[in-house]
Amino acid sequence: MEEITFEEIKRIQQGEKNLFDRVMLLYKEKVAGICFKYMRSAEEAADIAQEVFTQVYCNIGKFRFQSAFSTWIYRLAVNCCINRLKSLKRRSVINNAENTRDEGQYGVEKAADEGKPVDEELELKELKAIVMEELESFPPVERSLIILKDMEGFSCDEISAILKMPVGSVKSRSARTREKVRKNLIRKMGEKLGLS
Amino acid sequence: MDCREATDIILRFMPGEENLDAGVMEHISSCMACSEKLKAVLKITRAIGSADDFALPDDFEERVRRSIASTAEKKHGEGRRVFAYPLAAAAAVVFVIITLFNIRPAAIKQSGTVPAKKSNVTAVAAAPGRKVKSPGRTQENMPPRSVPATEKNTQQNDTVLASAIDEGGGKNDAVLSNTSALPASRSPAFQQPAQQPKTAVEADKRSGVSDASVKSGQTQEKMQAGAQVFGTIIHPSNNDTAQVKCSLTVPGQVRIVIYDRNGMIIKRVFSGEKPAGTFTVEWKGELDSGMTASNGIYIMYIKTEEFEQKIKLGVIK
Numbered sequence: 468m469e470e471i472t473f474e475e476i477k478r479i480q481q482g483e484k485n486l487f488d489r490v491m492l493l494y495k496e497k498v499a500g501i502c503f504k505y506m507r508s509a510e511e512a513a514d515i516a517q518e519v520f521t522q523v524y525c526n527i528g529k530f531r532f533q534s535a536f537s538t539w540i541y542r543l544a545v546n547c548c549i550n551r552l553k554s555l556k557r558r559s560v561i562n563n564a565e566n567t568r569d570e571g572q573y574g575v576e577k578a579a580d581e582g583k584p585v586d587e588e589l590e591l592k593e594l595k596a597i598v599m600e601e602l603e604s605f606p607p608v609e610r611s612l613i614i615l616k617d618m619e620g621f622s623c624d625e626i627s628a629i630l631k632m633p634v635g636s637v638k639s640r641s642a643r644t645r646e647k648v649r650k651n652l653i654r655k656m657g658e659k660l661g662l663s
Numbered sequence: 664m665d666c667r668e669a670t671d672i673i674l675r676f677m678p679g680e681e682n683l684d685a686g687v688m689e690h691i692s693s694c695m696a697c698s699e700k701l702k703a704v705l706k707i708t709r710a711i712g713s714a715d716d717f718a719l720p721d722d723f724e725e726r727v728r729r730s731i732a733s734t735a736e737k738k739h740g741e742g743r744r745v746f747a748y749p750l751a752a753a754a755a756v757v758f759v760i761i762t763l764f765n766i767r768p769a770a771i772k773q774s775g776t777v778p779a780k781k782s783n784v785t786a787v788a789a790a791p792g793r794k795v796k797s798p799g800r801t802q803e804n805m806p807p808r809s810v811p812a813t814e815k816n817t818q819q820n821d822t823v824l825a826s827a828i829d830e831g832g833g834k835n836d837a838v839l840s841n842t843s844a845l846p847a848s849r850s851p852a853f854q855q856p857a858q859q860p861k862t863a864v865e866a867d868k869r870s871g872v873s874d875a876s877v878k879s880g881q882t883q884e885k886m887q888a889g890a891q892v893f894g895t896i897i898h899p900s901n902n903d904t905a906q907v908k909c910s911l912t913v914p915g916q917v918r919i920v921i922y923d924r925n926g927m928i929i930k931r932v933f934s935g936e937k938p939a940g941t942f943t944v945e946w947k948g949e950l951d952s953g954m955t956a957s958n959g960i961y962i963m964y965i966k967t968e969e970f971e972q973k974i975k976l977g978v979i980k
Contacts, residue, residue, distance in 0.1 A: 491724055499719050509717045513726075514928050516719065521730045521926065555952055594710040618714045646674045652707050653700065 469493055471536055480528050487524055494537065495520070497619075498544045504614045505548035507599055515551055519544045538628045545615075545629060549607045594656075601651055605644065608632075612641040613648065664690045669697045676701075678708050730926040737924055888912050888969035896977045899948040899955045905976050907932075907944050907965065914938045915968035921946060921976070922962040929956060932963070948978045955980065 471493055479486045498519055503512035522543055530539055602610050611630060615621045616637075626641075627634045669690045676683060683691075683701075691698045720726075891908040907919060917937045921930040930951050933944045946963065948956045956978045963974045 488724070491727060495719060495723065499717065503717045504714055510931075510934075512717065513720055513723060517723070517726050517730055518927060520727045521734055524727075524731045525734060591706075591710055591713065594706060595714060598707065598710050599714070613711065617708075617711045642675060642677075645677070648711075649674050649704055649707055653703055656703075 473532055473536075476527065476530060476532070476536055480530070484524075487527075490523065490536075490540075491520055494540050497537075498540060501541065501544045501614065501619060502548055504599075504618055505545075505552065505610070507603075511551070515544070515547050519547050522547070534628050538625060541615075541621075541625075542629045542631075545611055549611070552607070597652065597656060598648070601648060601655075605648075609640065609644040609647075612637065612644050616641050617645065666690075666694060666697055669694070670700060673697065673701050673704055676704060678705060733922075733926040737926075888967065890965045890970070890972050890974070892963070892974050892976075895975065896979060897946070897948040898979055900980055902947070904945040904947045905963065907946075907963065907974075908941060909937070909944070909965065909967070910941045911937055911939050911967060911969060913969065918964075918966045919944055920964050921956075922964060923956075924960060924962075929961070937967075946976070 471490055475486055475489065479490070495516065499512055499516045502515040502519070503509065506512045506515060519540070523540055530536065602613060605613070608630065612626065615626045615629065616623070621629070623634050623637045623641075626632070626637045630637070632640075664686045669687050672683065672687050673691075691701055888911055890910075893906045893908070894903060895905065897903045897905055909917065911917070914937065916935070918934045919932040920928050920934075921932060923929050928951075930946065930949065932946050950956055958978055958980055961976045961978060963976050965972045965974070
């Protein structure tokens with residue numbers, strides 16, 4: 468993925484704010500993806516992404532060039548999502564049932580277009596929804612580990628920088644969390660997953 | 664290897680990053696249950712790995728720019744507001760100091776007596792039918808609120824009375840009988856709340872109808888699209904609501920949200936499609952989380968396919 472250079476960031480810090488459009492162009496999709504996985508609502512994710520970029524713009528002067536710029540932005544995104552989830556308290560405020568249904572329908576149509584078996588695609592969609600629901604019961608750090616490592620594909624070093632956590636802890640905690648997720652899902656979904 | 668050991672390994676197994684060792688594979692080939700568990704783990708891993716992304720709205724960058732502009736405006740505005748009019752700011756500071764410390768050079772000069780103590784003011788103001796005023800708060804720095812006409816009159820009398828006592832020092836009776844004897848430099852400021860609205864627009868403002876409502880109210884007869892807001896100051900404890908009456912000439916998407924001063928959405932009042940015609944939505948000063956909004960200024964942003972409108976609302980608990 469293309470990264471913005473430190474030279475460009477310095478120019479933004481010195482007042483060349485037009486370059487900020489490039490920051491948005493490069494990072495908006497990834498930031499939106501992270502936000503969506505935390506919030507599970509397209510509208511909410513767009514709002515958080517907007518908040519993230521507003522904070523990036525206002526605080527870009529505080530960037531110290533001690534980490535990759537992307538790491539800094541993703542850390543802001545993760546913090547914003549966790550803060551918003553804390554403030555919402557009850558996830559039922561977000562009406563995500565409607566969103567999930569729409570996405571499921573879209574996924575099935577897409578599968579049919581691509582010639583994949585629709586049953587399999589439906590099952591996968593259902594499983595995805597259950598996984599996301601299960602993740603909601605996890606504490607923010609563990610949820611962040613699964614989202615960043617298993618869903619977004621960040622490396623342990625990157626996650627360590629984003630969450631400000633030692634690399635060893637990232638590895639051990641993500642393995643433990645993954646095991647916990649699987650155990651819970653197998654217990655809950657044994658029949659659906661084909662377990663006797 | 665037994666099933667328990669094999670299950671532990673399967674649950675920790677990360678496909679794509681590592682391979683299962685020969686012992687586990689051998690057990691799986693002979694154990695149906697463990698084989699199914701491995702299949703289930705693979706399905707779960709696939710479901711996690713292929714989580715959905717979503718497309719940002721087309722106007723996302725524009726929304727970010729707006730949010731940045733409002734945040735920057737707020738930051739600069741706070742500094743400018745004080746320094747843009749230094750004379751006015753200085754005059755306000757002097758006025759507050761004089762009010763707080765009870766300094767009245769004019770009164771001393773005219774009457775030659777010591778200024779009245781605060782206890783005198785309180786004693787008279789606390790008489791039956793009078794409202795007790797806290798010494799530090801004057802009519803000028805009280806927050807605006809709508810009051811019934813009778814209460815307004817009482818307050819007006821109290822204010823004139825208090826100022827008369829202040830000006831007259833110990834000679835209360837003489838001054839009370841002749842409020843016109845107040846110095847011209849002070850009396851208009853105290854009498855200002857009692858002035859009657861001169862125009863219909865001013866009357867509407869006082870009754871809580873915003874400028875936007877007045878403007879769109881003029882065009883309502885022509886059946887043009889617009890929004891009219893009633894009750895710009897909300898007292899959640901009194902179950903006050905801000906009512907938005909929207910008129911659409913064609914059916915379309917309507918989005919009404921409330922922003923705080925940081926540009927963050929704190930409440931989604933309405934989002935959806937509406938037919939042509941008039942409809943009303945309400946905001947009671949609550950947040951998305953169900954809690955009540957804190958005191959302050961909020962912006963109601965109304966976006967339809969025909970118009971966009973921003974209205975300032977105040978919440979006072």
